[in-house]
Amino acid sequence: MTTPGISRPHCDHTAAWALLVAHYEREGRAFDARDALAADPGRVDVFSQQAPHVFADFSKGLIDEHARSLLLELARECMLEKHRDAMFAGEAINVTEQRAVKHWLLRSPKGASSDPDAALVHETLDAMLDYAERVRADVAITDVVNIGIGGSDLGPQMAVTALGDDAIEGKRFHFVSNVDGHELAAVLRQVKPQSTLFLVASKTFTTIETMTNALSAKAWFESNGGTDIARHFAALTTNVAAAKAFGITTTFGFWDWVGGRYSVWSAIGLPIAIAIGAAGFREMLAGAHAMDRHFATEPLHANLPVRLGLLDVWYRNFHGFASRSIAPYHGALRRLPAYMQQLEMESNGKRVDAKGRALSIATSPVLWGEPGTNGQHAYFQMLHQGTDVVPVEFIAVKQARHELPGHHEQLLANAIAQAQALMQGKRDAGGHRDFTGNRPSTFFILERLDAASLGALIALHEHRVFVSGSIWGINSFDQWGVELGKVLAKDIAPRLASGDVAGLDASTAGLLRRLSPAG
Numbered sequence: 065m066t067t068p069g070i071s072r073p074h075c076d077h078t079a080a081w082a083l084l085v086a087h088y089e090r091e092g093r094a095f096d097a098r099d100a101l102a103a104d105p106g107r108v109d110v111f112s113q114q115a116p117h118v119f120a121d122f123s124k125g126l127i128d129e130h131a132r133s134l135l136l137e138l139a140r141e142c143m144l145e146k147h148r149d150a151m152f153a154g155e156a157i158n159v160t161e162q163r164a165v166k167h168w169l170l171r172s173p174k175g176a177s178s179d180p181d182a183a184l185v186h187e188t189l190d191a192m193l194d195y196a197e198r199v200r201a202d203v204a205i206t207d208v209v210n211i212g213i214g215g216s217d218l219g220p221q222m223a224v225t226a227l228g229d230d231a232i233e234g235k236r237f238h239f240v241s242n243v244d245g246h247e248l249a250a251v252l253r254q255v256k257p258q259s260t261l262f263l264v265a266s267k268t269f270t271t272i273e274t275m276t277n278a279l280s281a282k283a284w285f286e287s288n289g290g291t292d293i294a295r296h297f298a299a300l301t302t303n304v305a306a307a308k309a310f311g312i313t314t315t316f317g318f319w320d321w322v323g324g325r326y327s328v329w330s331a332i333g334l335p336i337a338i339a340i341g342a343a344g345f346r347e348m349l350a351g352a353h354a355m356d357r358h359f360a361t362e363p364l365h366a367n368l369p370v371r372l373g374l375l376d377v378w379y380r381n382f383h384g385f386a387s388r389s390i391a392p393y394h395g396a397l398r399r400l401p402a403y404m405q406q407l408e409m410e411s412n413g414k415r416v417d418a419k420g421r422a423l424s425i426a427t428s429p430v431l432w433g434e435p436g437t438n439g440q441h442a443y444f445q446m447l448h449q450g451t452d453v454v455p456v457e458f459i460a461v462k463q464a465r466h467e468l469p470g471h472h473e474q475l476l477a478n479a480i481a482q483a484q485a486l487m488q489g490k491r492d493a494g495g496h497r498d499f500t501g502n503r504p505s506t507f508f509i510l511e512r513l514d515a516a517s518l519g520a521l522i523a524l525h526e527h528r529v530f531v532s533g534s535i536w537g538i539n540s541f542d543q544w545g546v547e548l549g550k551v552l553a554k555d556i557a558p559r560l561a562s563g564d565v566a567g568l569d570a571s572t573a574g575l576l577r578r579l580s581p582a583g
């Protein structure tokens with residue numbers, strides 16, 4: 065793969081990769097974490113890492129010290145550090161769109177970066193946070209409706225849900241993403257024009273779902289007596305001209321070097337700032353910045369995003385695990401799996417390298433999950449006794465934010481016990497009650513769920529995705545795979561109304577006939 069200034073090898077053609085293949089065949093496949101822990105309790109210290117705000121324990125993982133050092137060698141041979149440094153230097157590492165990748169700059173403190181965009185970032189941040197504080201103080205606004213999809217929805221929704229206990233009283237937050245009118249209609253039934261602020265969040269300001277919802281919201285607003293669009297609509301976008309043409313004059317901008325799924329730190333984060341305040345939002349940025357520094361400066365062997373990204377490669381390309389389950393043991397993190405899905409699968413769900421050549425190695429796994437303990441009573445059966453091995457990631461928070469006695473102990477006990485059960489297993493000759501065990505998990509611990517730790521946790525995962533994407537040689541920062549369906553939907557929409565099936569394949573024509581009112 066070539067990025068400006070860096071020529072990087074195909075990682076699966078390196079000596080380290082060949083050694084990893086051999087090591088997997090010799091020892092990796094049969095590795096048993098139970099035996100490894102019994103033989104060496106010190107494994108817990110070797111296979112764990114404290115990073116800013118986040119501790120991770122992967123001692124129950126299916127990895128030994130030799131694989132660990134070969135993976136670090138792989139990272140060196142693949143010039144991971146150079147690639148990382150190119151991102152932090154503002155080089156156009158998003159090669160298919162010729163763009164820099166600078167979401168990290170959005171959380172760089174004032175005066176800390178010499179990047180030419182730093183001053184503008186802070187000017188915009190100050191304006192956006194000033195606006196957030198004014199909205200917070202405005203008691204006439206009781207409802208904030210964010211209209212956006214993908215990265216313009218998942219980040220703010222996840223973070224407001226995670227930190228919403230701190231939200232000011234008297235304001236409700238609604239997130240409308242789907243073009244399915246049931247979603248917007250349900251929100252509009254609950255709100256009034258004079259007390260609602262609509263935030264139209266779209267990097268491009270062209271996304272069909274968001275534009276359809278925004279137009280309907282505006283029409284509803286005007287037909288229900290709303291008059292002051294400037295007060296009741298704001299746009300969060302890189303396309304300020306399109307927002308103006310739409311009739312929105314209050315806009316907060318960001319830049320093409322912020323990918324949609326990396327935009328929660330930009331103006332797209334406005335709902336979070338309204339929910340938790342300017343100081344809270346700055347804490348979230350500070351937590352993420354601390355993780356940026358960790359990723360940028362810690363040696364590879366003590367660098368948590370690097371260690372996790374390399375473990376992902378080991379699991380995907382050597383063990384052949386095709387999915388990963390995310391189990392946040394905190395109800396307020398219930399939108400985190402969805403957020404992670406976009407972050408990782410839209411970034412690394414690619415079958416060609418950065419030059420467009422087909423890859424001969426597997427890339428992004430499928431990510432999925434629900435909060436614990438709910439998942440235990442739904443799909444953990446498969447995790448414990450199914451035929452596929454699925455690495456599980458537990459996320460536990462030490463301190464609860466409620467006073468109800470007993471609950472938090474139960475919650476944490478379940479998280480620990482599930483990880484223990486997956487690893488230990490239980491022999492039973494009867495078959496049905498037999499747990500093979502040795503099922504890998506990683507266990508994350510946050511001291512408390514606050515803005516800073518959430519910021520660090522998200523940044524950790526952004527960088528982890530960078531690491532695996534870099535080893536796989538792909539461009540993690542484009543998303544061409546979402547285009548084709550969008551284009552075809554544009555063709556299908558008028559056909560649905562008219563019933564015209566000319567030129568369609570027989571299957572698609574059949575669906576259209578069934579669903580068309582004209583059919």
Ligand SMILES: O=P(O)(O)OC[C@H]1O[C@](O)(CO)[C@@H](O)[C@@H]1O
Nearest residue numbers: 214215216266267268271324546
């Ligand atoms: O913010 P926008 O431009 O409306 O895009 C929304 C989402 O659509 C995508 O482009 C993919 O469909 C995502 O990458 C993005 O987060």
